[in-house]
Amino acid sequence: MAERVGGGARFFLFQILVTLYCIDCSDSIDTTPEYDVGYNITQTAKARWEVTDDGPCTSPCGGMQVRQVRCVRDLSGQDDPEVVNGTHCPLPIPEVYVPCPIQICTTEWILGNYSECSTTCGTGTQNRTVICMSTVINGHRYLVSPSACTYPAPETMRKCHVADCPHQGRVISIESENSVNIQLRKSKKLKVVIGGEVKLIPGTTLIVQCPVKNYPKKLVYWSAGYRLIPLIGRVKSTIGGLKIMNADPDRDSGLYTCTAGDKRANIIVSFLREDDPQWSQYKSWTQHSRSPNKKSKENESTDPKLLSYEGELQKDPSDPSDPLTYMLGLWSQCTAVCGSSGEITRNVTCSRMSPKMVTLVPEEECQKAGLVKPETTSLCGQNCATWHHGQWSECQAKCGQYGVKTRALTCAWEAGEAVSTSACPADSKPASFKKCRSPACTKNCVDKSKRCGFARTIKVCRYLYFRQLCCASCMNDTSSWKKYKTRRKEK
Numbered sequence: 001m002a003e004r005v006g007g008g009a010r011f012f013l014f015q016i017l018v019t020l021y022c023i024d025c026s027d028s029i030d031t032t033p034e035y036d037v038g039y040n041i042t043q044t045a046k047a048r049w050e051v052t053d054d055g056p057c058t059s060p061c062g063g064m065q066v067r068q069v070r071c072v073r074d075l076s077g078q079d080d081p082e083v084v085n086g087t088h089c090p091l092p093i094p095e096v097y098v099p100c101p102i103q104i105c106t107t108e109w110i111l112g113n114y115s116e117c118s119t120t121c122g123t124g125t126q127n128r129t130v131i132c133m134s135t136v137i138n139g140h141r142y143l144v145s146p147s148a149c150t151y152p153a154p155e156t157m158r159k160c161h162v163a164d165c166p167h168q169g170r171v172i173s174i175e176s177e178n179s180v181n182i183q184l185r186k187s188k189k190l191k192v193v194i195g196g197e198v199k200l201i202p203g204t205t206l207i208v209q210c211p212v213k214n215y216p217k218k219l220v221y222w223s224a225g226y227r228l229i230p231l232i233g234r235v236k237s238t239i240g241g242l243k244i245m246n247a248d249p250d251r252d253s254g255l256y257t258c259t260a261g262d263k264r265a266n267i268i269v270s271f272l273r274e275d276d277p278q279w280s281q282y283k284s285w286t287q288h289s290r291s292p293n294k295k296s297k298e299n300e301s302t303d304p305k306l307l308s309y310e311g312e313l314q315k316d317p318s319d320p321s322d323p324l325t326y327m328l329g330l331w332s333q334c335t336a337v338c339g340s341s342g343e344i345t346r347n348v349t350c351s352r353m354s355p356k357m358v359t360l361v362p363e364e365e366c367q368k369a370g371l372v373k374p375e376t377t378s379l380c381g382q383n384c385a386t387w388h389h390g391q392w393s394e395c396q397a398k399c400g401q402y403g404v405k406t407r408a409l410t411c412a413w414e415a416g417e418a419v420s421t422s423a424c425p426a427d428s429k430p431a432s433f434k435k436c437r438s439p440a441c442t443k444n445c446v447d448k449s450k451r452c453g454f455a456r457t458i459k460v461c462r463y464l465y466f467r468q469l470c471c472a473s474c475m476n477d478t479s480s481w482k483k484y485k486t487r488r489k490e491k
Contacts, residue, residue, distance in 0.1 A: 048072060052067050054067050119219060122219065123159055132145065157226060171214060180359070185283075201271070206244045207243050255268055326366060331345070332344050350366035388412055403437070452472070461473075
């Protein structure tokens, strides 16, 4: 009787476990317990759980996998195990339902309906909502990131035309400029006309004008890619223009489009860096061009053929406030090796200069103004540079002690013109200092020259050589001698 009660308790516990761990296991596990008289649990020690491979997932985006679980017992002399009641196998019961590995959902673009046309006459725009969603999963769709959709998003805006406007018979045009505008110095605001490219210093407020003819300015709209620019905000569309406040490289770089009817014009907005070599070159050029007669320090210490500031600056006399000129780039390195002839080249661009920016315009404008284009190539020859050194200085040490003495080093062309140190090979650079020892200290302070009486008059007692040569005379020079003694104490 006790065995039957114990068996019932085990069966009740097994039913609870089946309910928790196995959903719909009636096909795989026989939950009917065995109540054979004389049943002993030790006889079922060889029983084990047999689990099949995972089945297919219940959803294309993951879900669950179903597998078969049954209790079997190996029999000697037989290949196939015997299926027995689940109470013969040890706990816990293996999971029947297991989660599928994370999979990427199948997605598609869901398109909304287009809005009404933005104008009642002429050419306008219609907008619609485009979102990326998963395919139907168990009767539901899920909103996912736009990057999950594999192909580019359909357009969210299109043109529309309801009826012709009274001005429709006229030809609509946008007066754009094909130029590159480069900001030279920091300023709160910069104005340009649409067309070409503008290179900004970060933090500048940019205003792009879109001058149109035969079309109402209030109907002109701006867009960045597929995104329509609103009438309010940091980046906004104004009547006839675009305004970007505190322009930021991470958010505002890109292509902007002005649309008037069926006409469009574009401008590329990019940004400059403080270490941009081209920007530094333009700044140096404009500073020199405003004072062409002032010799720069750079010209004094470098090869004149490496820079382009020589000659007079050509300007368009018809517009002195915004001069048109040829801007010269830096000469390239000479193609010749040392001891032969070669060629150097430079960029020459037609430009308009203003205090805030330089505008690179087509060369035809300089030609129409009668400006002569400077040469873009030049011959170059032997530019062999060598190290030159001066005389060694006196030993910088107290009498009888060790110190160092120095000499000046210069790198110069063979013709004798000074250049930067980068033109000479570093591995052959001579030493500019060496160890030395000052002459022994003199016990008696006497003059060693008949001309020492002039030492104070010509003020040479401050030099170590003359103090040693004219010791007695220099001691009478109270001011120089005190300075000398003070310096010795400090050392």
